[in-house]
Amino acid sequence: MINVGVVGASGYTGLELVKMLVSHSGFKLTYLATTQGDTMIEQLHPSLVDVISMPVEKADIQSVVKSCELVFLALPHKTSMGFAKELLDKGVKVVDLSADYRLELDTYEEHYCEHEDKAHLNEAVYALIEYYREDLKTAKLAAGPGCYPTATLLGILPFIPYLDTSAPLFIDAKSGVSGAGKKLTKMTSFVNMNENIFAYNPLKHRHEPEIAEKIEKIHGVKLNVNFVPHLIPVTRGELVSVYATLKKDIDPIEVLKKQYANDPFIRIRETPVDIKSTSGTHFCDIFATKNGNALFVSSAIDNLLRGASSQALVAANLMCGYDEGMGIPTIAYMP
Ligand SMILES: NC(=O)c1ccc[n+]([C@@H]2O[C@H](COP(=O)([O-])OP(=O)(O)OC[C@H]3O[C@@H](n4cnc5c(N)ncnc54)[C@H](OP(=O)(O)O)[C@@H]3O)[C@@H](O)[C@H]2O)c1
Secondary structure, three states: OEEEEEEOOOOHHHHHHHHHHOOOOOEEEEEEEEOOOOEEHHHHOHHHOOOOOOEEEEOOHHHHHHHOOEEEEOOOOOHHHHHHHHHHHOOOEEEEOOOOOOOOHHHHHHHOOOOOOHHHHOOOEEOOHHHHHHHHOOOOEEEOOOHHHHHHHHHHHHHHHHEOOOOOEEEEEEEOHHHHOOOOOOOOOHHHHOOOOEEOOOOOOOHHHHHHHHHHHHHOOOOOEEEEEEEOOOOOOEEEEEEEEEOOOOOHHHHHHHHOOOOOOEEEOOOOOOOOOOOOOOOEEEEEEEEOOEEEEEEEEOOOHHHHHHHHHHHHHHHOOOOOOOOOOOOOOOO
16 A cells, blocks of 8 residues: 555545545555644535544645655645655655646746746646556656546547647636635636636636647647636536637547547447536547537536546556556446
C-alpha cells in the first residue's frame, strides 16, 4: 500500500477523492487537511459517517512529508503551488487539481497570477490521461486539467487534423454549479440558479487559453478558439458542444472510434450524449455528426470526477505503477 493524503479535504473535489480512496486497494489514506483542521472528516462531510472516521489536520508541509508518499492538492490556484514546491523538493509526489501547473508560464501569468514555482513547472505532466498516459507513468508532478478543457479536448482533439484551421472553433459549454467549488456566491445562490441558465465570462474564461494551448501542443495547430461557458441548475455534470468546419470528408463516429479504440473510459455514442449517464463516473461520453463541412461534437463528463478527482486518481494510479482503472467509479447515478 502507498500512503496518500488529501489537502483540501473539506471541498467538493476533496470529498470525491476521499470517497474513492476509502476503498482503493493500492492507496492508504493517511493524511487529510484543510485551512484550520482540528476536526474529523465525518464532521465535515456527514455523508461519510460510518464510512470513514479520520482526523483532519491544519495543512502543514512537514506533516504531509511524514505521512505521505503522494499527495492530492485539492486547493485553489496559487495556494497549491505554495504547497507543491516544497513537497516536491522533499520527495513527495504531487497530483495538483488547480491550474497552477497546467499551463506554459506566459499563459499562466497572463491569465492567473505570477508563478511562484517556476522550477517545477517544466516537469509537470498535463493529466489528460488519454494523451499523456505514458508521460504520467514516470511523473512526480501531475497537473489536473480544467473540467471544461477535459470535456472539450477529449471531444475535439481527434478531429483537429481534419479541420479547416482558418475557421473559428466555437465551444458552447454547460456546467453544474459544483464546478465553482463550495464557496457561496451571488451567482451560484439558489434563487439565481433555480430554473435559470446563463452564460458567464463569454469569450473571456480562463479555460479558453488552456484549450487553445493544448490543441497547439498536441497537434501543432494554432486555432481561433471561442469558448462560452454557461451555468445550469444541476449539481454536477458538464455538457460541451463544439462547432467546427471540416476541410475533409470524414465519418465522425469512425474517427472517434479509431482514436479511442484502446481507451476504457471513453465511450463513443451514436446518439447525442447527456450528463446524467456519466454522473458519478470517470467516463467521458462523446458523440459527433456533420452536415456538409459543418462538424458538431458533443461530450459529457462529471465535472467533479472526470473533470477533477477521478482524473487525478487515474494520474496517481499511473504515477505509482498501478492499473489505470484501479478504484475508479464506473456506475452512473441513474435514474
Ligand atoms: N469543482 C470542480 O468541478 C473542479 C474541477 C476541476 C478542477 N477544480 C479545481 O480543484 C481545486 C479545488 O476545487 P473545489 O471545487 O474542490 O474547491 P472548494 O470546494 O472551494 O474547496 C477548496 C478546498 O481548499 C481548502 N483550502 C483553501 N485554502 C487552503 C489552505 N491555505 N490550506 C489548506 N486548505 C485550503 C479549503 O479548505 P477550508 O474548508 O479550510 O477553506 C477547501 O477544502 C480548485 O483549484 C479548482 O479550480 C475544480
